[in-house]
Amino acid sequence: MPTFLPLSVEPEAEEELAEAVDWYEAREPGLGAALFAEVDAAVFGLRRRELPGVTVPHVRAELPVRRVLLARFPYAVVFLDASDELHVLAVAHHRRRPGYWRDRLRRRRRR
Numbered sequence: 609m610p611t612f613l614p615l616s617v618e619p620e621a622e623e624e625l626a627e628a629v630d631w632y633e634a635r636e637p638g639l640g641a642a643l644f645a646e647v648d649a650a651v652f653g654l655r656r657r658e659l660p661g662v663t664v665p666h667v668r669a670e671l672p673v674r675r676v677l678l679a680r681f682p683y684a685v686v687f688l689d690a691s692d693e694l695h696v697l698a699v700a701h702h703r704r705r706p707g708y709w710r711d712r713l714r715r716r717r718r719r
Contacts, residue, residue, distance in 0.1 A: 612655045617696040618712050621686075625699040628683065643681050647699060650676045650685045654694050661689060666707060673697070673713060688713070 625647055633640025653659035654676065661674030664686060675684040682702040686709055688695040698709035 611657075613657070613694040614692070615651065615655055615694050615696070618698065618709075620709070620712065621696045621698050628681075628699065628701070632681075643678075643683070646678050646680055647683070647685060650678065651694070651696065654685070654687060661687065667710075671713070675700075677702075 625644065629640035629644050631640070632643050650659065654661065659676050661676050663669060664673050664675050667673045672689040673686065674689045675686045677684050684698075684700050684702065685696060686698040686700050688697060697712045700709060
């Protein structure tokens with residue numbers, strides 16, 4: 609039986625995904641659902657440790673922050689790679705406001 613890491617998601621990451629889904633769905637019916645499915649598949653793979661993720665540019669290498677790039681959409685799932693939990697920090701567009709989510713990392717590390 610596969611083991612799944614517990615999942616937590618920043619509320620802002622949920623909002624980002626919902627806004628992106630709505631935006632794509634307004635442009636072409638079904639496209640928003642396709643984005644949601646791709647993000648869901650990425651998170652599923654991360655929780656099963658099937659996707660390692662890659663380092664995030666301009667983030668210190670010793671921090672356990674990684675990202676998974678989506679294949680079809682210009683987004684990445686940015687997450688903390690902890691041994692006991694998967695914590696999604698952002699569903700970030702590749703070109704909009706790079707690194708805007710870093711304050712979430714600071715908040716998380718203070719908890």
